[in-house]
Amino acid sequence: MLWGTLDWLNAYMEKLNSYKAYEDAAKTWEGDFYFITEAGGAGKEPSYMYLDLWHGKCRKVDIVTEATKDKYKPEFVVQGSIPTWRKVAEKKVDPIQAIVTRQLKLTGNMGKVLRAVKAAQELVTTVTMVKTEWPE
Amino acid sequence: MQFFGVPFTVFGDDSLQYLNTIEGKRAFIVTDKNIIKLGLADLVTTELKKANIEYKIFDGVEPDPSIKTVEKATAIAKDFKPDWFIGLGGGSPMDASKSVWACYAAGIGPLDISPSEIYDLRAKARLICIPTTSGTGSESSWCIILTDTERERKVSLGSYETLPDIAILDPRMVMGLPPQITGDTGIDALCHAIEGYVSTWRSLFTDGPGLVAIKLVFENLKKAYDDGKNEDARKAMMCAASMASACFINGMAGLGHSTGHAIGGLFHTPHGRAVGLFLPYTMEYLINGSDKTASRYAEIARFCNISRDNDDKKCAKALVDAVRKLAKSVGQPLAFKDTNIKREEYIKQMEGLVDRSINELMTSAVTRVPESEDLEKLFTYAYDGKSVDF
Numbered sequence: 001m002l003w004g005t006l007d008w009l010n011a012y013m014e015k016l017n018s019y020k021a022y023e024d025a026a027k028t029w030e031g032d033f034y035f036i037t038e039a040g041g042a043g044k045e046p047s048y049m050y051l052d053l054w055h056g057k058c059r060k061v062d063i064v065t066e067a068t069k070d071k072y073k074p075e076f077v078v079q080g081s082i083p084t085w086r087k088v089a090e091k092k093v094d095p096i097q098a099i100v101t102r103q104l105k106l107t108g109n110m111g112k113v114l115r116a117v118k119a120a121q122e123l124v125t126t127v128t129m130v131k132t133e134w135p136e
Numbered sequence: 137m138q139f140f141g142v143p144f145t146v147f148g149d150d151s152l153q154y155l156n157t158i159e160g161k162r163a164f165i166v167t168d169k170n171i172i173k174l175g176l177a178d179l180v181t182t183e184l185k186k187a188n189i190e191y192k193i194f195d196g197v198e199p200d201p202s203i204k205t206v207e208k209a210t211a212i213a214k215d216f217k218p219d220w221f222i223g224l225g226g227g228s229p230m231d232a233s234k235s236v237w238a239c240y241a242a243g244i245g246p247l248d249i250s251p252s253e254i255y256d257l258r259a260k261a262r263l264i265c266i267p268t269t270s271g272t273g274s275e276s277s278w279c280i281i282l283t284d285t286e287r288e289r290k291v292s293l294g295s296y297e298t299l300p301d302i303a304i305l306d307p308r309m310v311m312g313l314p315p316q317i318t319g320d321t322g323i324d325a326l327c328h329a330i331e332g333y334v335s336t337w338r339s340l341f342t343d344g345p346g347l348v349a350i351k352l353v354f355e356n357l358k359k360a361y362d363d364g365k366n367e368d369a370r371k372a373m374m375c376a377a378s379m380a381s382a383c384f385i386n387g388m389a390g391l392g393h394s395t396g397h398a399i400g401g402l403f404h405t406p407h408g409r410a411v412g413l414f415l416p417y418t419m420e421y422l423i424n425g426s427d428k429t430a431s432r433y434a435e436i437a438r439f440c441n442i443s444r445d446n447d448d449k450k451c452a453k454a455l456v457d458a459v460r461k462l463a464k465s466v467g468q469p470l471a472f473k474d475t476n477i478k479r480e481e482y483i484k485q486m487e488g489l490v491d492r493s494i495n496e497l498m499t500s501a502v503t504r505v506p507e508s509e510d511l512e513k514l515f516t517y518a519y520d521g522k523s524v525d526f
Binding site for chain 2: 025094096099100101102104106107109121
């Protein structure tokens, strides 16, 4: 499934909601996200993946566009290029390391994210469970 | 993409004189009452006077500085309008100074400091750090550790912008350190360098300072502990601490730090003593499950002439033995049962210890990432003083 599409996001939500390790690690997590993939390469427009994460479950996903991005006001926004998201998704770089080195840009309370490192890592592990095609 | 950054570093005899060459109007010194009492702040202000720099001292930093302390100091700094901040002391005052500087220059709260934002802090003020211990290495690090007193948890903050501009390593600042603090902080430096050297975040730039720092600690910590007036040992330990910091902060620390932080948050054990106690146990854990890390430990052992064995695991285990031997020789407990923490009290906090450790970034920056079960076993083994066999 192609990264950044609703099909991919639905498959990801299904994996997330059946993955015990994520549920345990994120049992106290409350917060929703935009994962933004910047325009570039095949992506002429930035893609906005919306995820509502609550107490170890994913309650809702959605895809919005640049024009409809105001539909949600998530607590956290993580933004990066396709190559960066790919490196994170393939576990070639730690997601927090990508944020610290500004490869990914985080908007939101960094302290809250740093108290949930294990949950962040299980989110990435779950990405590896979805067969992902990357825009060339 | 990886970064490597260190401050402009002034070291050796009379390094504080560098202060009278800086240009500026007002310096805000962040320190603690003990530093004032020892007369160390006077050495700094004497040089500032020569440079015609007005100064104000905030001496209210407590061990493990809280967010409230940073907010209080920032409010005072706002009235004073400094163009320099000076962090003077051990890790606590230096970390507090970075935080106060960032809050003042960016107009944000301590918990808002984010690596993703660009603050342009230097447009308003710059930072000098002057350590009075040889271990924390905060003078060479952008990282800020504050204590969230409400959650009884340490919070790691910072961005590459919060790296000090200048670090001044003047041996006069550490000559009077008592043996216990020399031991506690020196073992912290060893922990930084060893963990940084084997971190999954390491780079070619972190290897050099890491290896040299480890060798310097093995050669000089015991000498500085036994004879605090040994200037050569003191100078070497100051440099070792800064190099060790450059190694781990441009890479990442490891399990000794994540477990040690958990202990520090719940039992208030001094930082160096806590991370140093866990270091050999976590090294054994990595050796047992990761040939890659065993091989990195072997490189350290060979470089430091601890072992020349061709077998990496034997070399790595010799390094663990050497760490324990050094720690014991500088007054460090080798097991938690040797501290004043009672077993039942320790076990009662196990869930909190594991939860804090697993959510530390350092836990994931190793080649064998433990799950909760293994962390619980590590905490138990470290309490009992039992070599890790899993």
